[in-house]
Amino acid sequence: MTTPNVGNPGKPPRITVRYWAQAAIAAGTQSQVVTIDSGNGVDDVLRRLGTEHPALGTMMFDAVSHGNRGVLVFVNDQQVETGLSPALSDGDELLILAPMAGG
Amino acid sequence: MSMVAKRDDLGNDANDLPQLTDAERQTYQWQMWVRGFGEEGQRRLKGASVLISRIGGVGGAVAYALAAAGVGKLVLAHGGVLRSDDLNRQILMTHDWIGKPRIESAPRRLKELNPRIEIQTADRNIDESNASDLVAAADIVVACAPLFEERMAMNRTAVAQGKPMVDCAMYEMEASITTILPGRSACLTCVHPQAPAAWKRQFPVFGAVAMMVGAWGAMEAIKLIAGIGAPLADTILLMDMGQGMSRRTAVKRRNDCPVCRGVPPCRLVSGGQ
Numbered sequence: 001m002t003t004p005n006v007g008n009p010g011k012p013p014r015i016t017v018r019y020w021a022q023a024a025i026a027a028g029t030q031s032q033v034v035t036i037d038s039g040n041g042v043d044d045v046l047r048r049l050g051t052e053h054p055a056l057g058t059m060m061f062d063a064v065s066h067g068n069r070g071v072l073v074f075v076n077d078q079q080v081e082t083g084l085s086p087a088l089s090d091g092d093e094l095l096i097l098a099p100m101a102g103g
Numbered sequence: 104m105s106m107v108a109k110r111d112d113l114g115n116d117a118n119d120l121p122q123l124t125d126a127e128r129q130t131y132q133w134q135m136w137v138r139g140f141g142e143e144g145q146r147r148l149k150g151a152s153v154l155i156s157r158i159g160g161v162g163g164a165v166a167y168a169l170a171a172a173g174v175g176k177l178v179l180a181h182g183g184v185l186r187s188d189d190l191n192r193q194i195l196m197t198h199d200w201i202g203k204p205r206i207e208s209a210p211r212r213l214k215e216l217n218p219r220i221e222i223q224t225a226d227r228n229i230d231e232s233n234a235s236d237l238v239a240a241a242d243i244v245v246a247c248a249p250l251f252e253e254r255m256a257m258n259r260t261a262v263a264q265g266k267p268m269v270d271c272a273m274y275e276m277e278a279s280i281t282t283i284l285p286g287r288s289a290c291l292t293c294v295h296p297q298a299p300a301a302w303k304r305q306f307p308v309f310g311a312v313a314m315m316v317g318a319w320g321a322m323e324a325i326k327l328i329a330g331i332g333a334p335l336a337d338t339i340l341l342m343d344m345g346q347g348m349s350r351r352t353a354v355k356r357r358n359d360c361p362v363c364r365g366v367p368p369c370r371l372v373s374g375g376q
Binding site for chain 1: 157250272273306343350
């Protein structure tokens with residue numbers, strides 16, 4: 001369950017989203033602060049971000065990815081495994097990394 | 104400096120390693136002063152072999168750093184000829200080599216720096232038909248190919264043969280690196296089961312970024328060979344030269360990974376005291 005917004009009681013929880021590599025280009029920004037609803041999981045937020053940034057949505061949910069996210073997702077620097085969507089809390093940092101293969 | 108002999112998981116000790124000549128001790132003196140490395144570490148490098156594919160921006164920098172360090176044998180794989188737009192980052196190439204096979208430029212540039220090292224080359228990019236033989240020729244694999252399919256092939260083969268693999272990559276001013284220890288840590292397929300659809304063969308980048316992440320890749324290989332430091336296992340280190348920052352992220356080995364599930368732990372050199 002989402003923890004109460006301890007830092008800002010009475011206010012909706014907020015997280016910071018950081019984009020890396022091609023995900024930053026698709027999102028048009030390297031970071032943004034997002035207000036979430038209590039109980040939102042990672043996939044709830046990813047879908048919302050994909051709608052807000054269509055190019056990012058295509059990258060993340062391209063049918064070629066066979067249902068897997070086309071990006072790597074981390075919450076507080078811990079990878080979120082495919083198929084899991086842990087709940088987010090106020091102050092969490094969501095990192096969306098488009099894997100790089102530049103050599 | 105203490106010179107306690109290190110032992111690997113099979114109980115072999117440093118007495119089996121090649122001896123150094125006085126000239127080699129002189130050349131590598133400054134790195135032999137590094138804590139925990141010493142003469143034994145240098146002998147381990149001399150007795151080691153590293154596969155690097157490809158040897159473009161990142162791989163070229165890896166190869167150059169490993170040649171400087173005195174790794175005994177480099178196995179290099181890269182098909183195709185040099186193009187002018189390779190020259191902003193491929194430091195094993197020279198301007199007069201445009202139109203000629205890249206893999207033929209690499210040994211001459213490396214031997215100019217260190218004529219002692221052995222170099223084996225393959226004028227082909229790694230694929231399923233040649234990965235097994237190339238990985239078998241080396242102790243450590245460093246993946247520097249610009250395509251996920253090649254990196255995944257190297258991962259599958261390295262895991263199957265129990266060879267540690269360093270995966271280093273870049274995009275614009277950012278880079279990532281992780282080390283795969285078969286049977287001990289996450290492999291590439293654990294991290295991303297399918298190749299991302301968004302990736303393109305050509306990408307924006309500065310040569311400085313290639314050299315930076317290539318240096319990290321070389322240092323990971325040196326750490327694995329010599330048993331010093333801590334490899335970036337179960338870790339993706341992200342670096343952003345544009346913003347001047349880096350961060351460590353944690354990844355986990357998947358129990359159901361089709362590549363590394365059930366693979367026995369790879370051999371490692373354990374640290375001395």
